[in-house]
Amino acid sequence: MKHITIADVAEHAKVSKSTVSQYLNKRYEYMSEQTRKRIETTIEELNYIPNSVARSLKQKSTFTVGVIVANILHSFSTQVIRAIENYFHENDFHIIVCNADDEPKKERKYIEMLLAKQVDGFIIFPTGGNLDLYESIKKQHIPIVFMDRKIDGMNIATVMLDNEMATSLAIDRFVESGFDRIAIITMSIIRNISPRVERIEGYKKALSRHGLQVNPAYIKTADVHDIQQVIHELFITEKPPEAIIAGNDIVLAALLKYMKENNLKIPDDVAVIGIDEVQFASFFSPPVTTISQPAVEMANRTVKLLLDQINNKVNTNETGVVRLQPSLIKRESCSRIDKSF
Structure with missing residues (x-):
């Protein structure tokens, strides 16, 4: 033909x-x-x-953006990617989505591949392990925006949640319900992943604000394969927590699985609040209180920042962290049960 x-x-x-x-x-x-x-x-x-190749040569643009997600298993990541794709589609851009699995080596390969494809810009949920590549992108004046995580000292435009506010909302809700032995579980903080570190910091500040002592034994972090073990450690302490904050959706799923397997009831044995709104939270029995991130708004702000750089509306050296506010979705998983009768 x-x-x-x-x-x-x-x-x-x-x-x-x-x-x-x-x-x-x-x-x-x-x-x-x-x-x-x-x-x-x-x-x-x-x-x-x-002919997209001819069009790219003529306009000096591939109309393609690389999106590198730290871990695509997070419900927040999939919500954000969907919203990012919608926004770019409306602006006649394509996206290439890559999943780094929280592995810096894998992230590096994807960054190098996308650079070779001459994408017009990057949206990266950074693993934090490739500072030289992030800096190289910036020095080449290739548009770049970080999403969900910030890297101190990089001076790259970033959109993320007010993570301290997220745990503060959870603590306020627990204290309001009469709990004072409150634990938090997050994924590993070995590489100083900013949302995890900030959520723990917000947890400590909120406890202090309510006049409650911070118990190091109630702060647990672990890789995904060890989450069940640290949950178990919490429940076998001399004074187990009355309430637990699950630092993200993966931790929440692991916590609910552990409690079901060990015949522990929510909120009779322990109250629960999860950070990240997930579909199963509303129809779990009892429905689980969550702290919701404004995923669509965060995605839209990120894409707009990147497109402004691509269209030379802002200088790629203009930086700053945009923080959006979380919201509490009240359900039945953190209501104290009156056992006096």
């Missing part, structure tokens, strides 16, 4: 190649409605597919 070119479209529609090019770039103000309809019909009849 003959490869249909822009010249074929122009000849069939009886217009110039430049007019077809203007149509393809949605510059409709340069043509009549009749001409626009004729080109549209011709493209359908000839089954013409624009």
Whole structure:
């Protein structure tokens, strides 16, 4: 079959190649409605597919953005990616989504691959293990925005949650319900992953604000494979916690699994609040109170920041951290049970 070119479209529609090019770039103000309809019909009849490589060379843009997620298993990550894809689709950009699995080596390979593909910009949920590559992207003036996590000293535009506020909301809710032995479980903080570190810091500050002592035994962090073990350690302490904050959706799922396997009841044996709204939280029995992140708003702010850099509306050296506020979704998992009768 003959490869249909822009010249074929122009000849069939009886217009110039430049007019077809203007149509393809949605510059409709340069043509009549009749001409626009004729080109549209011709493209359908000839089954013409624009040459993206030629377009990229001409406009010096690939209309592609690389999105590197630290861990795609998080419900927050999938919500954000969906919203990012929607926003870019509306602006005629494609995205390449890569999952780093929280492994710096894997993240490095993806960054190098995306650089070779000459993407127009990066949205990265950084693992924190490739400072040289982040700096290289910045020095080359390639648009870049960090999402969910910040790297101190990098001066790269970042959109993330007010993580201290997230744990503060949880502590306030527990204290309001009459609990004072409150624990927190997060994923590993070995690489100083900022949301995890900040949530623990917010937990400590909120306890102190309520006049409660911070018990180091109630602060647990672990890799995903060791989460069940640290949960077990909490329950076999001399004074087990009355309430637990699950630092993200993966921790919450592990905690609920442990409690079910050990016939522990919520909130009779321990009250629970999870950070990250997940579908199962609302229909679990009892429904689980969560701290919700504004995923769509965070995604939209991130994409806008990147597109502003791509379109030269802001300098890639302009930096800052944009923090959005969490919200408490009250359910039945943190209501104290009156056992006096």
